[in-house]
Amino acid sequence: MRFGKLYVICGLVYGLLGLTLGIVMASSHNYGQHVTHAHLLLIGLVLSVLYGVIHQLWLTTPNRWLARLQFGAHQLGAAVIGAGLFLRYGGLRPPQVVEPFLAVASLLVLAAMVLMLVMVLCTKR
Template sequence: MTGLAARFFGSAVVYAVLGMTLGLVMGITKDHAQMPTHAHLLVIGWVSFALFGLFYHQFPLAAEGWLARAHFWLAQVSFAALIVGLFLIFGGQSGADPIAAVSSIGLLVSMILFGAIAWPIVMGQR
Protein backbone atom coordinates (compact mmCIF):
# COMPACT_ATOMS: atom_id res chain seq x y z
CA MET A 1 0.00 0.00 0.00
CA THR A 2 1.42 3.35 -1.01
CA GLY A 3 0.52 6.98 -1.52
CA LEU A 4 -2.89 8.28 -0.61
CA ALA A 5 -4.17 4.80 0.25
CA ALA A 6 -1.38 4.31 2.79
CA ARG A 7 -1.90 7.76 4.28
CA PHE A 8 -5.62 7.16 4.76
CA PHE A 9 -5.10 3.68 6.18
CA GLY A 10 -2.22 4.76 8.40
CA SER A 11 -4.25 7.61 9.85
CA ALA A 12 -7.12 5.16 10.43
CA VAL A 13 -4.86 3.01 12.59
CA VAL A 14 -3.84 6.07 14.62
CA TYR A 15 -7.51 7.01 15.12
CA ALA A 16 -8.33 3.42 16.16
CA VAL A 17 -5.63 3.50 18.82
CA LEU A 18 -6.83 6.90 20.06
CA GLY A 19 -10.46 5.76 20.13
CA MET A 20 -9.65 2.53 21.95
CA THR A 21 -7.45 4.38 24.42
CA LEU A 22 -10.24 6.85 25.15
CA GLY A 23 -12.62 3.92 25.65
CA LEU A 24 -10.20 2.27 28.06
CA VAL A 25 -9.78 5.51 30.02
CA MET A 26 -13.56 5.89 30.23
CA GLY A 27 -13.87 2.33 31.51
CA ILE A 28 -11.15 2.73 34.10
CA THR A 29 -12.48 6.06 35.39
CA LYS A 30 -16.15 5.05 35.01
CA ASP A 31 -16.70 8.46 33.39
CA HIS A 32 -18.41 7.90 30.05
CA ALA A 33 -19.01 11.55 29.19
CA GLN A 34 -16.75 11.24 26.12
CA MET A 35 -18.70 8.33 24.61
CA PRO A 36 -19.70 10.37 21.51
CA THR A 37 -16.07 11.39 20.95
CA HIS A 38 -14.99 7.76 21.36
CA ALA A 39 -17.65 6.63 18.86
CA HIS A 40 -16.66 9.26 16.29
CA LEU A 41 -12.99 8.32 16.61
CA LEU A 42 -13.77 4.69 15.87
CA VAL A 43 -16.55 4.95 13.30
CA ILE A 44 -15.31 7.89 11.23
CA GLY A 45 -11.61 7.76 12.09
CA TRP A 46 -11.02 4.03 12.03
CA VAL A 47 -13.77 2.55 9.87
CA SER A 48 -14.39 5.28 7.29
CA PHE A 49 -10.76 6.27 6.84
CA ALA A 50 -9.69 2.63 6.57
CA LEU A 51 -12.35 2.10 3.89
CA PHE A 52 -11.11 5.18 2.02
CA GLY A 53 -7.60 3.71 2.15
CA LEU A 54 -8.76 0.32 0.90
CA PHE A 55 -10.74 1.96 -1.91
CA TYR A 56 -7.76 4.01 -3.06
CA HIS A 57 -5.55 0.91 -2.80
CA GLN A 58 -7.99 -1.12 -4.92
CA PHE A 59 -8.41 1.70 -7.46
CA PRO A 60 -5.05 3.51 -7.54
CA LEU A 61 -6.00 5.71 -10.50
CA ALA A 62 -8.73 7.23 -8.31
CA ALA A 63 -6.04 8.45 -5.91
CA GLU A 64 -4.40 10.56 -8.60
CA GLY A 65 -5.23 14.19 -9.09
CA TRP A 66 -6.23 17.17 -7.05
CA LEU A 67 -9.72 15.92 -6.14
CA ALA A 68 -8.39 12.91 -4.22
CA ARG A 69 -5.79 15.07 -2.47
CA ALA A 70 -8.52 17.59 -1.58
CA HIS A 71 -10.58 14.71 -0.19
CA PHE A 72 -7.69 13.55 1.99
CA TRP A 73 -6.77 16.94 3.42
CA LEU A 74 -10.33 18.16 3.94
CA ALA A 75 -11.23 14.89 5.66
CA GLN A 76 -8.14 14.93 7.90
CA VAL A 77 -8.38 18.58 8.95
CA SER A 78 -12.15 18.44 9.44
CA PHE A 79 -11.97 15.21 11.44
CA ALA A 80 -9.21 16.49 13.72
CA ALA A 81 -11.20 19.66 14.38
CA LEU A 82 -14.37 17.63 15.00
CA ILE A 83 -12.64 15.45 17.58
CA VAL A 84 -11.29 18.52 19.38
CA GLY A 85 -14.73 20.14 19.26
CA LEU A 86 -16.49 17.04 20.55
CA PHE A 87 -13.93 16.53 23.31
CA LEU A 88 -14.46 20.10 24.47
CA ILE A 89 -18.26 19.93 24.22
CA PHE A 90 -18.55 16.69 26.18
CA GLY A 91 -15.99 18.05 28.61
CA GLY A 92 -18.43 20.84 29.43
CA GLN A 93 -17.28 23.60 27.04
CA SER A 94 -20.44 24.46 25.12
CA GLY A 95 -18.58 27.31 23.42
CA ALA A 96 -16.96 24.68 21.19
CA ASP A 97 -20.21 24.08 19.31
CA PRO A 98 -19.07 26.15 16.28
CA ILE A 99 -15.92 24.02 15.98
CA ALA A 100 -18.00 20.85 15.79
CA ALA A 101 -20.50 22.45 13.43
CA VAL A 102 -17.97 23.80 10.91
CA SER A 103 -15.86 20.64 11.01
CA SER A 104 -18.97 18.49 10.48
CA ILE A 105 -19.73 20.48 7.34
CA GLY A 106 -16.12 19.97 6.23
CA LEU A 107 -16.49 16.20 6.71
CA LEU A 108 -19.71 16.19 4.71
CA VAL A 109 -18.00 18.07 1.87
CA SER A 110 -15.09 15.61 1.99
CA MET A 111 -17.58 12.73 1.70
CA ILE A 112 -19.20 14.44 -1.28
CA LEU A 113 -15.74 14.70 -2.87
CA PHE A 114 -15.21 10.99 -2.23
CA GLY A 115 -18.58 10.27 -3.79
CA ALA A 116 -17.59 12.24 -6.88
CA ILE A 117 -14.41 10.16 -7.10
CA ALA A 118 -15.93 6.76 -6.29
CA TRP A 119 -19.32 6.94 -8.02
CA PRO A 120 -18.05 6.70 -11.62
CA ILE A 121 -15.82 3.77 -10.68
CA VAL A 122 -18.56 1.95 -8.78
CA MET A 123 -21.00 2.50 -11.63
CA GLY A 124 -18.46 1.18 -14.15
CA GLN A 125 -18.02 4.48 -15.95
CA ARG A 126 -14.31 4.78 -15.33
Protein backbone atom coordinates in the same frame (compact mmCIF):
# COMPACT_ATOMS: atom_id res chain seq x y z
CA MET B 1 3.01 7.72 -0.22
CA ARG B 2 -0.24 6.48 -1.76
CA PHE B 3 -3.58 7.74 -0.44
CA GLY B 4 -4.71 4.22 0.46
CA LYS B 5 -1.81 3.78 2.86
CA LEU B 6 -2.13 7.33 4.22
CA TYR B 7 -5.78 6.75 5.00
CA VAL B 8 -5.08 3.46 6.76
CA ILE B 9 -2.30 5.06 8.84
CA CYS B 10 -4.54 7.98 9.84
CA GLY B 11 -7.38 5.59 10.60
CA LEU B 12 -5.17 3.49 12.86
CA VAL B 13 -4.05 6.62 14.74
CA TYR B 14 -7.71 7.57 15.29
CA GLY B 15 -8.34 3.98 16.38
CA LEU B 16 -5.56 4.22 18.97
CA LEU B 17 -7.00 7.49 20.28
CA GLY B 18 -10.55 6.14 20.41
CA LEU B 19 -9.58 2.86 22.08
CA THR B 20 -7.35 4.65 24.59
CA LEU B 21 -10.20 6.99 25.45
CA GLY B 22 -12.48 3.98 25.88
CA ILE B 23 -10.03 2.30 28.23
CA VAL B 24 -9.65 5.51 30.26
CA MET B 25 -13.44 5.83 30.52
CA ALA B 26 -13.83 2.20 31.58
CA SER B 27 -11.08 2.34 34.17
CA SER B 28 -12.39 5.59 35.67
CA HIS B 29 -16.07 4.58 35.42
CA ASN B 30 -16.66 8.00 33.87
CA TYR B 31 -18.36 7.61 30.50
CA GLY B 32 -18.82 11.31 29.80
CA GLN B 33 -16.68 11.12 26.65
CA HIS B 34 -18.66 8.30 25.00
CA VAL B 35 -19.70 10.60 22.15
CA THR B 36 -16.07 11.53 21.47
CA HIS B 37 -15.06 7.87 21.69
CA ALA B 38 -17.70 6.84 19.14
CA HIS B 39 -16.84 9.63 16.70
CA LEU B 40 -13.11 8.93 16.86
CA LEU B 41 -13.77 5.30 16.04
CA LEU B 42 -16.45 5.80 13.38
CA ILE B 43 -15.35 8.92 11.53
CA GLY B 44 -11.66 8.59 12.31
CA LEU B 45 -10.98 4.85 12.16
CA VAL B 46 -13.78 3.23 10.16
CA LEU B 47 -14.33 5.92 7.54
CA SER B 48 -10.61 6.54 7.03
CA VAL B 49 -9.87 2.84 6.58
CA LEU B 50 -12.87 2.51 4.25
CA TYR B 51 -11.51 5.38 2.14
CA GLY B 52 -8.11 3.67 2.14
CA VAL B 53 -9.68 0.45 0.85
CA ILE B 54 -11.55 2.38 -1.85
CA HIS B 55 -8.28 3.98 -2.96
CA GLN B 56 -6.52 0.62 -3.07
CA LEU B 57 -9.26 -1.24 -4.91
CA TRP B 58 -10.85 1.32 -7.22
CA LEU B 59 -8.95 4.59 -7.31
CA THR B 60 -5.55 3.37 -8.45
CA THR B 61 -4.96 6.57 -10.47
CA PRO B 62 -7.18 9.24 -8.91
CA ASN B 63 -7.16 12.89 -9.90
CA ARG B 64 -4.36 14.03 -7.56
CA TRP B 65 -5.83 17.47 -6.91
CA LEU B 66 -9.26 16.06 -6.08
CA ALA B 67 -7.77 13.24 -3.97
CA ARG B 68 -5.68 15.74 -1.96
CA LEU B 69 -8.69 17.99 -1.43
CA GLN B 70 -10.82 15.05 -0.32
CA PHE B 71 -8.10 13.71 2.00
CA GLY B 72 -7.50 17.12 3.56
CA ALA B 73 -11.19 17.83 4.07
CA HIS B 74 -11.79 14.48 5.74
CA GLN B 75 -8.73 14.57 7.99
CA LEU B 76 -9.24 18.19 9.05
CA GLY B 77 -12.93 17.60 9.70
CA ALA B 78 -12.30 14.40 11.65
CA ALA B 79 -9.56 16.01 13.76
CA VAL B 80 -11.67 19.08 14.60
CA ILE B 81 -14.67 16.89 15.45
CA GLY B 82 -12.53 14.71 17.73
CA ALA B 83 -10.92 17.66 19.49
CA GLY B 84 -14.13 19.67 19.65
CA LEU B 85 -16.15 16.84 21.15
CA PHE B 86 -13.38 16.17 23.67
CA LEU B 87 -13.46 19.82 24.76
CA ARG B 88 -17.27 19.91 24.77
CA TYR B 89 -17.95 16.69 26.66
CA GLY B 90 -14.97 17.13 28.94
CA GLY B 91 -16.45 20.42 30.12
CA LEU B 92 -13.31 22.24 29.00
CA ARG B 93 -15.19 24.66 26.74
CA PRO B 94 -18.86 25.68 26.76
CA PRO B 95 -21.11 24.33 24.00
CA GLN B 96 -21.69 27.75 22.43
CA VAL B 97 -17.94 28.08 21.83
CA VAL B 98 -17.36 24.58 20.43
CA GLU B 99 -20.51 23.97 18.40
CA PRO B 100 -19.72 26.38 15.52
CA PHE B 101 -16.43 24.54 14.98
CA LEU B 102 -18.22 21.20 15.14
CA ALA B 103 -20.74 22.40 12.55
CA VAL B 104 -18.04 23.46 10.09
CA ALA B 105 -16.05 20.28 10.70
CA SER B 106 -19.16 18.15 10.10
CA LEU B 107 -19.70 19.92 6.79
CA LEU B 108 -16.07 19.20 5.87
CA VAL B 109 -16.57 15.49 6.54
CA LEU B 110 -19.77 15.57 4.48
CA ALA B 111 -17.99 17.38 1.63
CA ALA B 112 -15.22 14.77 1.77
CA MET B 113 -17.83 12.03 1.41
CA VAL B 114 -19.31 13.79 -1.63
CA LEU B 115 -15.84 14.15 -3.17
CA MET B 116 -15.14 10.45 -2.59
CA LEU B 117 -18.41 9.58 -4.32
CA VAL B 118 -17.45 11.81 -7.26
CA MET B 119 -14.05 10.13 -7.55
CA VAL B 120 -15.60 6.65 -7.45
CA LEU B 121 -18.23 7.60 -10.03
CA CYS B 122 -15.59 9.10 -12.32
CA THR B 123 -13.21 6.17 -12.18
CA LYS B 124 -12.90 4.00 -15.28
CA ARG B 125 -12.32 0.85 -13.25
